[in-house]
Amino acid sequence: xxxxxxxxxxxxxxDYTVKLGHTKTSTGKTIRTEExxxxxxxxxxxxxxxxxxxxxxxxxxxxxCIPHIGYLHRCFEKHCEQMTNYQQIIPYADRMDYCSAxxxxxxxxxxxxxxxxxEVPERVEYIRVIMAELQRIASHLIAVGTYGIDSxxxxxxxxxxxxxxxxxxxFEMTCGARLLYNYIWIGGLSHDLPPNFIGQAKDFITYFHxxxxxxxxxxxxxxxxVKRTANVGVLPKDVAIxxxxxxxxxxxxxxNWDLRRDDPYSIYHKxxxxxxxxxxxxxxxxxxxxxxxxxMREMEQSLNIIEQALAALPEGNVKAAIPKRIRxxxxxxxxxxxxxxxxxxxxxIISDGTTSPFRVKAxxxxxxxxxVLPEIVRGGLIADLVLTAGSIDIVLGEVDR
Amino acid sequence: xxxxxxxxxxxxxVSILLSALPLVFIVLMVLVVLYTEMKVAAHIQDRVAYMRTxxxxxxxxxxxxxxLLQKEDIIPTKSDKLLFRTAPFIAFTGTYVAYAVLPxxxxxxxxxxxxxxxxxxxxxxxxxxxxxxxGWASNNKWSLIGGIxxxxxxxxxxxxxxxxxxxxxxxxxSLNLQDVTKFQDGGMGNWIVFGGPLPWMxxxxxxxxxxxxxxxxxxxxxxxxxxxxxxFPEAESELVQGFNTEYSGMRFAMFxxxxxxxxxxxxxxxxxxxxxxxxxxxxxxxSGPLWGIFWFVVKAYMFMLIQIWIRWTLPxxxxxxxxxxxWKVLTPWLFVCILGVGLILVL
Numbered sequence: 229x230x231x232x233x234x235x236x237x238x239x240x241x242x243d244y245t246v247k248l249g250h251t252k253t254s255t256g257k258t259i260r261t262e263e264x265x266x267x268x269x270x271x272x273x274x275x276x277x278x279x280x281x282x283x284x285x286x287x288x289x290x291x292x293c294i295p296h297i298g299y300l301h302r303c304f305e306k307h308c309e310q311m312t313n314y315q316q317i318i319p320y321a322d323r324m325d326y327c328s329a330x331x332x333x334x335x336x337x338x339x340x341x342x343x344x345x346x347e348v349p350e351r352v353e354y355i356r357v358i359m360a361e362l363q364r365i366a367s368h369l370i371a372v373g374t375y376g377i378d379s380x381x382x383x384x385x386x387x388x389x390x391x392x393x394x395x396x397x398x399f400e401m402t403c404g405a406r407l408l409y410n411y412i413w414i415g416g417l418s419h420d421l422p423p424n425f426i427g428q429a430k431d432f433i434t435y436f437h438x439x440x441x442x443x444x445x446x447x448x449x450x451x452x453x454v455k456r457t458a459n460v461g462v463l464p465k466d467v468a469i470x471x472x473x474x475x476x477x478x479x480x481x482x483x484n485w486d487l488r489r490d491d492p493y494s495i496y497h498k499x500x501x502x503x504x505x506x507x508x509x510x511x512x513x514x515x516x517x518x519x520x521x522x523x524m525r526e527m528e529q530s531l532n533i534i535e536q537a538l539a540a541l542p543e544g545n546v547k548a549a550i551p552k553r554i555r556x557x558x559x560x561x562x563x564x565x566x567x568x569x570x571x572x573x574x575x576x577i578i579s580d581g582t583t584s585p586f587r588v589k590a591x592x593x594x595x596x597x598x599x600v601l602p603e604i605v606r607g608g609l610i611a612d613l614v615l616t617a618g619s620i621d622i623v624l625g626e627v628d629r
Numbered sequence: 630x631x632x633x634x635x636x637x638x639x640x641x642x643v644s645i646l647l648s649a650l651p652l653v654f655i656v657l658m659v660l661v662v663l664y665t666e667m668k669v670a671a672h673i674q675d676r677v678a679y680m681r682t683x684x685x686x687x688x689x690x691x692x693x694x695x696x697l698l699q700k701e702d703i704i705p706t707k708s709d710k711l712l713f714r715t716a717p718f719i720a721f722t723g724t725y726v727a728y729a730v731l732p733x734x735x736x737x738x739x740x741x742x743x744x745x746x747x748x749x750x751x752x753x754x755x756x757x758x759x760x761x762x763x764g765w766a767s768n769n770k771w772s773l774i775g776g777i778x779x780x781x782x783x784x785x786x787x788x789x790x791x792x793x794x795x796x797x798x799x800x801x802x803s804l805n806l807q808d809v810t811k812f813q814d815g816g817m818g819n820w821i822v823f824g825g826p827l828p829w830m831x832x833x834x835x836x837x838x839x840x841x842x843x844x845x846x847x848x849x850x851x852x853x854x855x856x857x858x859x860x861f862p863e864a865e866s867e868l869v870q871g872f873n874t875e876y877s878g879m880r881f882a883m884f885x886x887x888x889x890x891x892x893x894x895x896x897x898x899x900x901x902x903x904x905x906x907x908x909x910x911x912x913x914x915x916s917g918p919l920w921g922i923f924w925f926v927v928k929a930y931m932f933m934l935i936q937i938w939i940r941w942t943l944p945x946x947x948x949x950x951x952x953x954x955x956w957k958v959l960t961p962w963l964f965v966c967i968l969g970v971g972l973i974l975v976l
Contacts, residue, residue: 266770272869288774288948380857380945386674446942452858453944610774611947614867 263291270299274378274614277624279598281617288609293602297595300628308588314340314554315414317588322408324592325626327370330363330399331568332626333412338493339564339575340414343556351544352416353495358429358537359399359411361530365436366395367569368476368523368530371621375520376447378618379456384447391439394432401425414554416547426538433531440527448517448524457520458511461604461616465514471600475571475593476526477620480506480519487567499536501529516619523621555583570594570621590629594622648739651728658926659889662933663690669934670941697885700878705768708875712766717876717883720759724890727752731897732806734907734921745806746794749898750787753853756891757783760872763884767875775871778948779855785955786852786859792963793846796970797902800825800835810906817910822903834973838966843903845959845966847932850895852955854888857940859951896932897925904928 269275278299284292321336322329373388403411468481486503488496504525506518558581565574571593580586671678679686729739764776824832852859907921
């Protein structure tokens with residue numbers, strides 16, 4: 229499926245020295261020119277948090293771009309080792325990618341469950357899928373809205389936040405929290421669904437379908453927006469694979485790869501849906517517009533999944549019988565990967581036989597996806613850099629951990 | 630009483646008083662436009678905006694201004710202090726002098742000079758100097774990029790503006806804005822956007838050209854005031870805040886004031902060149918010197934509403950696309966219009 233010969237080792241950004249040059253003017257004079265190093269961030273409105281991009285510009289053209297990260301580092305992995313039991317890590321996992329907390333905790337819980345070889349009840353799997361897909365919509369709504377701001381349109385942002393609010397209301401009635409849930413527990417869930425959840429979720433589905441169309445009309449197919457994003461920040465297939473890019477960004481480059489289908493977990497194999505890939509409808513395959521439209525279409529697919537899961541939701545218990553103290557075998561290790569909102573989110577856990585893990589390694593999608601940024605912005609304008617960085621949809625909480 | 634009589638007898642004082650009138654107008658108008666912009670933007674975006682200061686937040690613009698007045702005036706240590714201090718006032722002066730030739734009514738115009746339209750174009754480019762100075766003096770790379778962008782943008786869009794003015798001058802035969810307005814007096818049908826008060830055959834042939842010119846002038850005027858989709862100098866997602874990043878307090882307020890005053894100026898230019906200025910749209914009905922002010926402000930206000938509407942709907946263009954629009958779309962079309970209008974007027 230993937231041609232291995234096209235894989236090349238990625239070129240890493242190097243330290244940059246400013247180049248001096250000479251340019252001839254129309255009158256025949258020679259003037260000295262100089263490239264300029266500008267710090268974009270950590271306090272810049274469109275770096276989506278505390279990312280610092282050191283950019284070298286020649287006029288408005290970007291010669292080089294070096295991302296500096298770590299402003300939000302909070303020792304997530306070390307903290308996991310210090311906890312007295314596995315359950316305490318779940319709230320920490322929430323705080324990695326704070327725009328998509330449900331999928332984060334699910335990935336961690338899944339890893340622990342596989343380590344312990346626990347089977348969870350059918351109802352739990354369905355509820356987890358519903359929650360994760362709602363979370364994916366909420367996360368993509370932020371991505372699309374802030375992308376509108378990056379391109380200069382402020383209004384879509386507020387529309388997407390109205391819709392996201394409705395999802396957060398659903399979460400709130402389920403588990404009391406709106407951003408960081410601690411809802412998915414090892415072997416089950418913290419609460420069962422409240423009685424009126426199914427009705428409200430169905431209302432949301434009927435409400436949200438036309439809203440996607442409206443957002444598409446307002447932003448996606450806007451002539452200026454298309455002109456701005458088509459053929460900008462093109463990420464070719466082979467570069468995307470080389471940099472281990474995942475999620476909507478990889479699918480935007482035309483690679484049909486979705487862990488929900490290709491490494492199935494939970495009940496995704498029982499549901500009918502299609503991974504969406506970029507086709508280069510308005511420009512080249514893998515440009516910013518493709519990444520944007522993939523997110524828009526994934527929201528529709530998520531709605532489908534939720535609809536099916538709600539219809540097939542079985543009755544039953546929401547807590548599996550698990551030992552009171554979670555103590556995996558000594559030297560047991562596992563890597564579990566899931567498709568989070570931004571791509572492949574994996575946890576590698578090594579147990580030393582005690583109630584806390586010996587080592588936890590998180591493989592975050594935003595961190596890996598960000599690494600490709602310098603590769604695809606060279607030669608563009610500052611405005612293109614903003615749009616490309618926006619289309620990668622990073623969350624600095626997860627990049628820095 | 631005696632005091633007022635001596636005051637009025639003094640030619641110099643009277644002209645100072647008269648020239649201060651637009652200043653009062655600007656301040657009041659900016660308050661209204663600020664409020665309108667926030668409210669319209671909010672309703673476009675499904676929210677309500679200010680609700681607490683006064684009835685539906687009508688006092689909020691005043692509160693904002695008072696807040697800005699109280700703010701500390703921060704000047705960056707390594708900035709060019711003289712330029713940094715003067716830049717906002719130069720930018721404001723550029724917008725303010727333009728009010729001298731705006732025909733508010735048949736009896737009120739600051740200075741009825743024969744080169745009114747030309748003066749407006751020239752005064753518009755004066756603002757660039759202020760913005761460029763601000764961008765340079767701030768000693769901030771983002772400000773510098775904003776200033777340079779602004780200069781190139783305003784200079785590029787001056788060409789279509791001037792060419793559009795030429796077309797109006799060809800039809801009316803005068804650069805005096807008062808004459809241009811009088812030419813269009815007598816109802817909506819006489820407006821230049823619909824071909825002016827010419828014989829109906831000529832008028833019908835002129836109409837497509839004037840409509841295109843009107844549209845182009847409108848687009849160029851949005852670019853002149855740096856508003857979405859042409860808001861490059863202060864493109865906040867790219868350049869933080871552009872040329873006024875380092876400004877605070879009153880100096881920042883001056884830029885703000887100048888921006889909104891400029892918004893009115895360009896709308897007023899479009900109105901007086903193409904939409905009959907102070908003349909009533911219904912012929913003699915509701916016309917007169919005082920009604921003139923009413924119509925002038927209302928028409929300009931409608932244009933500002935359209936600009937606000939556009940601003941909160943569209944994304945921003947890219948720098949190269951901005952230049953493309955100016956040089957390869959608007960300017961060639963205006964040349965076509967000039968040719969067409971010229972031929973029709975001669976034949």
